[in-house]
Amino acid sequence: MSSKERPTLGGTRIKTRKRNITVPLDPAAFADAVVQIYVDNAGDLELVAKSIVESSDLNFSRYGDTFFEVVFTGGRTQPGTIKADEGERHPYSILDCEPKREAILPSVMYIQKILRRRPFLIKNLENVIQRFLQSLELFEEDGRKKLAIFTALAFSQKLSGLPPETVFQPLLKDNLVAKGLVLLFVTDFFKDYLIDNSLDDLISILKRGKMEDNLLDFFPSSKRTAEAFSEHFSKEGLVSLVEYNEKKIFEVKLKEMKSTLTTQIAEESEISDVIETVKQHVKDAKLPDFEVVKILWDVIMDAVQWSGKNQQQNANSALRQVKTWASLLNAFCTTGKLELELIYKVQTQCYEDTKLMKLFPDIVRSLYDQDVLAEDTVLHWFQKGSNPKGRQTFVKSLEPFVKWLEEAEEEE
Incomplete structure (x- = not known):
């Protein structure tokens, strides 16, 4: 055997390993292929999805972004715009539908089916929606x-994983x-969403979108005023949203007043100054x-310095506070x-x-002594008070004071 020859095993056949070499489609070819599926199935979204x-x-x-461009516009769009790019197009897109819920709902359900089988595409859907929303001025009103x-x-259909911030922040x-x-966009959005959902559902979405x-x-x-908000959405028939916003503003103003008063009382400001602050708020x-x-x-009462479990000290502190700020009340x-x-x-x-x-x-008696509560008010609460919280216990504990009031009235 020549020293240059390599030994081989008789009867064996050496195979070369085969590799599946795939040439990736370019975006245009991908878009054309998807468009062809729409055309071949005459826009039947059940068959297209299958x-x-x-x-x-x-x-x-x-090419996930390209796919959703075809879904929304019927074909590819030019980079950074909503203008149609070269290539095939189909007439069954979302933007080719009538601007009606029943016309667009099938496309939503179609996308839902696609995302269930290919959940990674949710990010591409976000990308396309963000791009379109940031280009609202390029769309016609329809x-x-x-x-x-x-x-x-x-x-409404809880489209797989679509986060609210994807919609609201780009706007x-x-x-x-x-x-x-x-x-105009959010007004249409609110009106359509509230057809199938409650205001609480809408507020939940706004919270997650960091817009509440x-x-x-x-x-x-x-x-950008509360009056303009109320006027606009009342005119659009969204009274529940107006009421919600007014309640929200009201709660904020209450909180602001409470914060200001807490500071003034903690600093023991002049009562006349505190009264003026309240009147202004x-x-x-x-x-x-x-x-x-x-x-x-x-x-x-929040300003009282409580002393743990020492009941007598707590009583003295509370009554001293009532006496100090009685003229404010x-x-x-x-x-x-x-x-x-x-x-x-108080109850x-x-x-x-x-x-x-x-x-x-003791607190009721102190408020009476400081002329904050009138005798008739105390007697009315004792006889007809409607707040049930601890009422039976408190009525019994107030009996001696009420008896004293009644006897004093008889003497007069």
């Missing part, structure tokens, strides 16, 4: 409405907001009197109804806070 999920030749992982309806239906481009396009406290950001800066925020009375009581408990509201507030707090449970009669 063909797409069973296809092994289409590189969805690489196109913007179709996008709003699609988005509302997508959330907040200054030029889109300034032109009023964002307000920023609804005025949808308005042009010149109209009431005027600016149009706060109802009964809410003011409850906030005043909360702030006064007196300035706003101007009617029998407001005095009764104050007793109910609730004493019922819910164990360290105050036994202080109820």
